[in-house]
Amino acid sequence: MPIKREMMIRRDALEQIAINETIAPGPKDGEVLLEIEAFALTANNVTYAVVGETVKYWNFFPAAEGWGIVPVWGHARVTASRHPEIAVGERVYGYLPMATHLIVQPGKVSAGLFRDMAEHRRPMATVYNQYKRLAADPSHDPAREDVRMLFEPLFLTSFLIEDQLRRADWxxxxxxxxxxxxxxxxxGLAHVARAASPGITRICLTSGGNAxxxxxxxxxxxxVTYDALDELEIGGKAVVVDFAxxxxxxxxxxxxxxxxxxYVLKVGVTHHDEGEAVPTSGPKPVxxxxxxxxxALIxxxxxxxxxxxxxxxxxxxxxxxxxxxxxxxxxxSDALQQVWRDQVAGRAKPDVGYVMRW
Incomplete structure (x- = not known):
């Protein structure tokens, strides 16, 4: 059997990393073994870790006490199958661990999708448990797999934020x-808002280095840069969408x-080390x-x-x-650890998207 590698993060100290190596398990009846080919690593994955306890992101891929395996989005290939509808060699896209292998229990199988029905994942949101079968996935473009991993999960969030705010008349x-x-x-949100809500003025807050x-x-x-906040002037009211x-x-x-x-809508925690408490003034963040x-929209x-x-x-x-x-x-694994630490520290460049392979 192949060697399984997984990167574990200390839940209370995200820069602390351990690479765990074991023998990859073989699938039991009704299971398949996925070999993870590639995944994107972005600030969104840091958000998964920061809110992992409260939103239960650590529960998807269990690890040793005090440690966690951060979920990522990527592509994988079936290398062993004991499920009658899933063939060896099939490729899928979905929610994966920072690891080389994953056992899943396919259920609700259709031509384009299946869902991991593992007991510990059943309480989780369906969107995180579905795997798209690439052979029958109309959105799959072999030439743009890297871009899909980097942007598609984040873009869906962007799309849903704009839809919710537009329905509430901003x-x-x-x-x-x-x-x-x-x-x-x-x-992504700025792009969707520009197209679907052109009457809304889009104001960027960023660091001087990213301006x-x-x-x-x-x-x-x-x-507007953070150090020039005292120059921020607007006409009328504003909604803040907080990714920091x-x-x-x-x-x-x-x-x-x-x-x-x-109104303040909280989405991400890219500046998680700078304070996460609820502010004492202004509207309470939602x-x-x-x-x-x-x-709800579906x-x-x-x-x-x-x-x-x-x-x-x-x-x-x-x-x-x-x-x-x-x-x-x-x-x-060395590159994976370096990119993770850069993301945690906020050193990653905004014009670079990192795609990781073992």
């Missing part, structure tokens, strides 16, 4: 302020905008959880209309994203 605001605006999810990059994307009407997770920044925005700040939003529209709506925006986003981000493909 809380009566004419401006949206995006913190950590160089993050891929923020860029030129976000300016060049053309996604934002205005670019920095309570002091939210407090500073509340102080600057006063009654002009209508957490956004994409799986709940997706389930229930309202039906799965086909939902998928069509996402696909329509996704194709336009891909055309733009090709000009923003260069894929940096890395291989090996």
């Amino acid at each position: 809380q009566g605001a004419g401006n949206v302020i995006l913190t950590s605006a160089s993050s891929k999810t923020a860029m 030129a990059f976000v300016e060049e994307t053309g996604l934002y009407d205005r670019v 997770g920095n309570a002091q920044l939210l407090a500073d925005l509340a102080a600057r905008l006063g009654e002009q700040l209508a 957490w956004f959880f994409a799986p709940d939003a997706a389930a 229930a309202e529209q039906g799965p086909e209309a939902f998928q069509a709506g996402v696909a329509g925006r996704w194709s336009g986003f891909l055309a733009d994203a090709d000009g923003w981000v260069t894929v940096d493909a890395r291989r090996g």
Whole structure:
């Protein structure tokens, strides 16, 4: 049997890493063994780790006490199967561990999908347990697998945020302020808002080092750096979509905008080391959880209309994203550890997307 490698993170110290090696298990009746080919590593994965306890992200791929395996999105191949409908050699896309192998128990199998029915995963949101079978996946483009891993999960969150805010008439605001605006999810939201809510002014908050990059994307009407927050002026009210997770920044925005700040939606925690407490002034932040939003929208529209709506925006986003981000493909456990530490420390470049292979 092959060697299974997995990267474990200390839950209370995300920069501490251990590489665990064991013999990859063989599948039992009804199971298949996936060999993980490649996965994206972004700030979104740091968010999974930071909120892993509260949102149960650590539960997907159990690890030793005090440690966790961070979920990622990527591609895998079936290398052993004891399931009658899943053949060896088949490739899938979905939610995977930072590891070389994964045992799944396929259920609710269709031509395009199956769901991992492992007992510990059943309480989790369906969107995280589904695997797309690439041979029958209309959105699969072999030439753009890297871009899909980097952007598709984040873009769906972006799409759902815009949909929710638009349905709420943007809380009566004419401006949206995006913190950590160089993050891929923020860029996706700016893209969708530009297309679906053109009357909303998109204001970027970013670091001085990332200002030129976000300016060049053309996604934002205005670019403001964190150290120039006292220069922020808006007409009317604003919604803040917070991808940074920095309570002091939210407090500073509340102080600057006063009654002009209508609503705060928290999505990510890219600045997790700078404070996560609830700010003491301004509207109380509301957490956004994409799986709940997706389930509600699918229930309202039906799965086909939902998928069509996402696909329509996704194709336009891909055309733009090709000009923003260069894929940096890395291989090996040393590279994986380095990229992870860079993401945790906020050192990763916004114009680079990291795709990892063992």
